[in-house]
Amino acid sequence: MSAGKILVVDDDPQIRRVMKATLVGHGYEVIEARTGEDALEKTPAEMPNLVLLDMNMPGIGGLETCRSLRQGSDIPVIILSVRNTEKDKVAALDAGADDYVTKPFSIEELLARIRAALRRSSSAPENGPHNFVSPDLEIDFETRRVRARGGDVRLTPKEFELLRYLVAHAGKPVTHRELLQAVWGPDYGDEPEYLRVFINQVRKKIEPEPAKPRIILTEPWVGYKFVAPAEPRP
């Protein structure tokens, strides 16, 4: 029984060879795609559990591929890229990627990230509230349904986990490191830019005014805090 099906998208054949040999050695099933277009074609047919996506490819490129993948599914996507500036990381996360690994990487690091991503995507509800109800925001943690301002809101798995953790600690500031380790896994902690991107996404979806957040507050230099939305004033 395989540990999961992984789609490796990279235009470099040698990298695909290494990844295939290594990942198969660790019990994963591997399918390959040479370009973003190729990956988008194979995804619906193969239904991989995770996508390893090169950022710099001919054709539509990694970011665009990631955005397209996101439109149709919640498959975890890990971007692999030779660039290591914060701007590139934020762009990848903004495009919907779950994680970002800089090339070259050691295989142990990549395997840890893959495990974390797979664990997340099928995460069973941990100890925490079963639901949260207020006039402006309703969250059902068991059916994973979120309603904000009267309409259904679709959160990606990571956005959902982030919200769940913040709600479970409502009213208390949660540090960057704590939040990263709770949602991404124990190997994380120094990626505050991940939080910036994902918190912004959640705010856009549930805050009445995302630019002036009232539900998820920023605690300068510390982290974030969930505050139950107040009753709307008559």
Next chain:
Amino acid sequence: MKYQRVWRYSASIGLVGAVLVLYRSFLHVNNTTVALTLLLVILGVSARWGLAEATVASVIAVLGFNYNFLEPVGKFTIEDPQNWVAFLAFLVTAVTASQLSAHARRRTAEAEVRRLEIEKLYSLLQAMTLTGNARRTVREFVHRVVQIFGCGAAAFYYSPTGDIVRSGPESGPVTDHELVAASEIEEPVPDPRQIAFTSPVRLGGRTLGSMALLAPLPGEGTLRALVNLVAITLEKARALEDASHAEAAHQSEVLKSALLDSLAHDIKTPLTSIKAAVTSLLGGAPGAERELLTIINEEADRLNLLSAEVIAMARVDAGKLHLEKQLVRVGDLIASALSELAVALKKRPVTVAADQDLPPVEADPELMQQVVKHCIENAIKYSPDESPIAISATLKGEKIVIGIGDRGPGIEENERLRIFDRFFRGRKHRFDTKGTGMGLAIAKGIVEAHGERIWVESERGQGSTFSFSLPLAGGRS
């Protein structure tokens, strides 16, 4: 020309004579009618030809009128005092009328000349098509001004490039030296001989050069307009030129940056395969093989670092580091550099003495973090293992100075400046293999791209402190 004048005088006199003969011999009317007819003729002459002709006609008419019609007829004397009054009235009227009419004629002629000059100015303006090239505009001007205004010659000194351009059949009495001198004065030099017009060309106090025209010259107002016209056209061309230079520089910067990016990609891609493969093998390798695989792994890391630094160095060398300046807290810069170096700093006591209330600085956070990192790496490399590293951040006037101090052997005085040269290593460390020898050179490039300074203070046996300054965010803190 001369013939025409003679003809005009003869015709004026002839006309007056014809009127006198007509009334004397054929039509017998009273003297008033004769005088009025003569006045009409004089007015006609002055309107058609001018004051001189009209004056001659007036004199002939007065004499003829007196001789033929005023008592006693046939003599140039006047007996009746009434006739004296009539005669004088006629004389004054004839002269005044012809003067007025000639004046109006002159005005018309002047207006016509002005209209022509304005037309010429306009066609010059059209001819000096906006080329976006100041030199070409100067050449065009010098060529066209001779063609359109019919000047003997034209010369232009364009001071930003020092070019002198001349045109016209004779290169003229205005020398290069005089032209250059003219660009430094305030007003055009009056030339009593009216042979040449020399004027500085400036716009809004900015000197663009000077110009000279040789006779025949257009009117003074037109000359002033010419100077202004060429100044404005030149300034426009120069602005266009600057804009296209900036655009070209930007294009080349984009190209360089794209080349470096693709180079980085091409080097790192095979390294990625090597690193992934070797770390995969390392997992289950037995002792002896493990040692060899570890070497491959470490060397792959070293190649990766080397390629990153070579590319960073190339960016610095291109002289156009792309700075994305933001408000940054130096505490954050130091903290993120320390967290990136956490492994290398494991056994080092690190103290950070940064004031909590330091105002933010304006810098590119990623690049500045590299500077802090390079300085700390340098401290790690050149001081004994487990010796402390002291980092400080202090406010000094309009700057914040970050210092990274080690307890190494210190740097010899003659090496302190060269330490920021690439590939330079201190005499004692020349054969160490650690590092690429580019870290401090890159740090210096980044700091200088921000318009700031990096320096080292060192004491033999006590250690060294690398410091660099950062500008406070102006007025926004």
